[in-house]
Amino acid sequence: MVVAMSLEEEVRLLAQREGSENALRKIALEIFPEISSPFEETSNVLCIQPHPDDCEYGCGATLAYLADKGIKVTYLTLTDGSKGTTNPSITPGELALTRKKEQEEAGQVIGVSKIYWLDYPDGELPYTRDAMCRVMEVIRREKPDIVFAPDPWLLYEPHPDHRIGGLLASEASLFSSLPHFCRGTPPHAVKRMIFYYTSKPNYFQPADDLIEKKLQALRKHRSQFEESWQLLELSIRLIMAVYGTKINAKYAEPLRVIPLTIMHATLLSELI
Numbered sequence: 001m002v003v004a005m006s007l008e009e010e011v012r013l014l015a016q017r018e019g020s021e022n023a024l025r026k027i028a029l030e031i032f033p034e035i036s037s038p039f040e041e042t043s044n045v046l047c048i049q050p051h052p053d054d055c056e057y058g059c060g061a062t063l064a065y066l067a068d069k070g071i072k073v074t075y076l077t078l079t080d081g082s083k084g085t086t087n088p089s090i091t092p093g094e095l096a097l098t099r100k101k102e103q104e105e106a107g108q109v110i111g112v113s114k115i116y117w118l119d120y121p122d123g124e125l126p127y128t129r130d131a132m133c134r135v136m137e138v139i140r141r142e143k144p145d146i147v148f149a150p151d152p153w154l155l156y157e158p159h160p161d162h163r164i165g166g167l168l169a170s171e172a173s174l175f176s177s178l179p180h181f182c183r184g185t186p187p188h189a190v191k192r193m194i195f196y197y198t199s200k201p202n203y204f205q206p207a208d209d210l211i212e213k214k215l216q217a218l219r220k221h222r223s224q225f226e227e228s229w230q231l232l233e234l235s236i237r238l239i240m241a242v243y244g245t246k247i248n249a250k251y252a253e254p255l256r257v258i259p260l261t262i263m264h265a266t267l268l269s270e271l272i
């Protein structure tokens with residue numbers, strides 16, 4: 001009781017000194033050290049992507065780092081990518097096949113062990129209970145410690161597959177440990193989520209040694225980047241160089257780590 005009172009007194013003083021939001025952020029970072037070092041005690045991760053190329057684009061260097069460490073990296077691609085072209089002479093069916101092949105090649109560069117496909121039509125990922133359960137089934141089958149997904153709370157993201165994909169991944173991760181949701185496959189508790197394509201990064205993965213591998217993997221998506229490659233490569237290098245300065249590295253990937261235990265009904269997930 002005495003200890004609890006002194007802790008209360010300590011956080012009151014902290015809040016008076018630094019403001020309540022900063023105090024809460026500091027307390028959360030202390031309680032959840034995994035926010036600052038998210039890959040300790042990790043043996044298995046799942047990267048959920050709306051389209052072929054998003055995992056490499058959003059967090060390819062991080063995934064390559066994990067695969068190099070012997071951590072199992074699995075992908076779940078939600079749509080078939082069949083509309084990602086400005087060329088009207090390619091049919092959606094042809095493009096879907098091409099993109100699947102490109103994704104397999106890119107995955108090999110990263111060191112991905114398996115790629116699941118839900119094959120929803122590009123641009124038409126449904127925000128339904130059925131789609132959420134299909135995502136959850138893959139989570140429960142693969143049992144990842146960490147689920148990567150696009151941040152669905154990124155402002156000014158008009159692509160519905162990215163917004164909905166991020167929401168489906170978050171909901172499926174949140175409910176995956178509860179057996180009455182999406183009955184069938186045994187429950188599995190995800191430890192934390194890591195969002196890529198985020199405007200609120202709270203972790204910066206050093207990528208000095210792995211930016212080349214990320215670029216090499218991304219370049220396999222020829223149908224997406226062949227014409228615009230030089231500009232894309234430059235923009236990736238510049239953005240990763242900017243984030244590198246956060247951690248005294250040459251390059252870094254910006255990510256947002258949120259422990260599952262604070263990903264519901266608390267402001268902490270926003271403050272960290």
Ligand SMILES: [Zn+2]
Nearest residue numbers: 050051054162
């Ligand atoms: Zn995408």
